[in-house]
Amino acid sequence: MPEFLSQPSVEIARRLELRGGNAWIAVLSPPGGPALALDELRTELRSILQISARVLPLGTATFEGLREALQQPNDDAVLLSAGADLTPEKWSSLDIMRSALERTGPVILWLAPNDVANLTQFAPNIRSFIGGSIFIAAPDGGIMTEEDRQRRVKELEKQYQLTNGEIVRRAESKQLPPEPHFVEWLVLIGRGDLV
Amino acid sequence: MSGLVSTPGSQLQRRDRFRAYMRAFNPTAPAPGVIKAGLVCEDLHRFLFRNLAGRADLEPGSQQLLVGGIGSGKTTELLLARRWLRDQGHVLPFYIDISKATDLAELNTGSLVASFGVALARHFTNDFDDYKRDPELRKKLGQPFDEVWTYAYGKRETVWVPREDLASGPDVDDLEDEEGYYAVRNVPGKLKPPLPALRRDVQHTRAPLEKFLTAARETHKEIVVIFDGLDRLLDATKFWSVAQQDLRLFRELKVSVLATAPLSVLFRVGVAQSISDHFDRVQHLPVIAADPENGSLRSVLEKRRGSELLSDQDADSICHYSGGVLRDLISLSRDAAEEAYVSDHDSITVADVEKVVHQLGIGYLRGLGPGAIETLLNLQSSKSFQIDQAANVELLVTRRVLEYSSTDFRVHPALLSVIPRPESKSA
Helix, strand or coil, X not given: CCCCEEECHHHHHXXXXXXXXXXXXXXXXXXXXXXXXXXXXXXXXXXXXXXXXXXXXXXXXXXXXXXXXXXXCCCCEEEEECCCCCCHHHHHHHHHCHHHHCCCCCXXXXXXXXXXXXXXXXXXXXXXXXXXXEEEEXXXXXXXXXXXXXXXXXXXXXXXXXXXXXXXXXHHCCCCCCCHHHHHHHHHCCCHHHC | CCCCCCCHHHHHHHHHXXXXXXXXXXXXXXXXXXXXXXXXXXXXXXXXXXXXXXXXHHCCCCEEEEEECCXXXXXXXXXXXXXXXXXXXXXXXXXXXXXXXXXHHHCCCCHHHHHHHHHHHHXXXXXXXXXXXXHHHHHHHHHHHHHHHHHHHEEEEEEEEEXXXXXXXXXXXXXXXXXXXXXXXXXXXXXXXXXXXXXXXHHHHHHHHHHHHHHHXXXXXXXXXXXXXXXXXXXXXHHHHHHHHHHHHHHHCCCEEEEXXXXXXXXXXXCCCCHHHXXXXXXXXXXXXXXXXXXXXXXXXXXXXXXXXXXXXXXHHHHHHHCCCHHHHHHHHHHHHHHHHHCCCCCCCHHHHHHHHHXXXXXXXXXXXXXXXHHHHHHHHHCCCCCCCXXXXXXXXXXXXXXXXXXXXXXXXXXXXXXXXXXXXXX
16 A cells, blocks of 8 residues: 655655645654654755744643744744654644644644554644645655665565565554564555554 | 646746645635635535624524534634624624634633633724723723733732641741731633633623623624634533533623534533533534535635646546545645646646545544444445444544535545555455
8 A cells, every 4th residue: 555655855845835825744754863854854944945944842842832932933934843752632732722833834743653643533633734745754865766665675574584464464463563664664565554 | 738848937837827726725824814815615605604693693692603524614604704794884793713812721611701801802902992092981991901801811919828727837837927927829810821620600700891891882782702713622521611601601791602613512422411402503514515416616626716727527536535625625636736746747637636635545544443444444335324432423523434414424535545445455
């Protein structure tokens, strides 16, 4: 099964530039180096949109603090970083305050791949704003070609002595540990829905 | 329809064309601007806003509820209702997005009254020229203003703490006055987050509100308050706990209320109340069927000049896969154009539409467990859906299932297109 579109940072920034004001998207951090990828996206946003870009962590934010941070100023780009510590309760609280999050500048939700389930389940109002605009930040900042993808899958098969089919079976029976490599593997073979 | 564009001049033209289209199809653009730009089909829900506004005008103190799923266009209807009420001349309508004003997650009784009080007070202090020119009026409303403000935002006050209220210990023994001491404490208001679960009766603020209302009725016969954002309280229990007492006071004050509510209040899961017992009218905003006979969804696209980039076939496809959810319709139209642009197409192609439908479907699919998927597949095959089960209400609230009528539930078409079937698992 195909996955969300994999896009390098520069493409994500170009899409936002094309959209104009009030844009909302979600970007799934790549397995491996999420901090580096976040920094890269921030740089591309600054460069292509010609505005400043801030990273705001969601885990520790209060209603008042987040509302103020998003409105002052309200026209720069903001990357809302979800982090692994975002509980379902926190997602629900964020969802309820969606109106307070609305702003002129783009809002980019920066999520770990398995955060999408929480977004859809516990924050349907925010998910509605995101729509289908969920992209995977392409590893190493470039578009992964089919050749690259196949080579990486072979590497993983060799490293873990498992086949694609076995990985899928284990994921379906909930016996696959949530390790970044397995997440990457499932995404690469188009079964990110099992993450 | 598609092709590569080569010259710089035509690239610019192409870019302008796409940008204009995408400005019109912005699913997250603030609704007031969209209405002002003339991009809204006002008859989409058979001029529902006029019915809501008309009743609010004709029946002072009436209470109407607008219930609809996420992205169904509730805010637009409420804003159109406000505009209609304003246009009547004798009505003073207040539109309040309560989720912008306060932390709804911590919302408690009195918050709606407090936010209305603040809006009413601001009307006089900010918008009303007479108030600025008339010292008598300012004197008359000065104290109510303070009371309303304190009720909303709290205050600091000095209180006497008697000795018997204190536990014994060295500090108590050191008190200069044997009877007790004065302390300064914060009395939280209704709107300043985080809010503790206060039990203060909303009647407390009735007197200052009445003074403002009396002054307002010297120029406007009717006062209407429109509460948007209450639909974010997806849990019906929370909605009731917030709404019940406050709405009672509005009825007593003869202030008409239009409010949004989450879909879950219709199905009474976890709550004993029936909304029809408490509201004069409950208006459900259903999703719009994309049936060929019903051209409503196509009219939304045409109003925004979708044919600039969309063929008839692709427009029909987008209407179908939106499931009739307005925000999804706008999102798919915008996303398809974006795909076409980044793929160097001159206009939207079938492949662009397929790609964005897939993206939307995958978004809905994420987080669904095997049980929920089985429920959806059963709904698809047997058309049966038990709405009295909490898990199924959740599917409805999260828009995986759409309600076209009280007996017609369907899986969101974009989701349906990506649901893994049992056959594919065994393959």
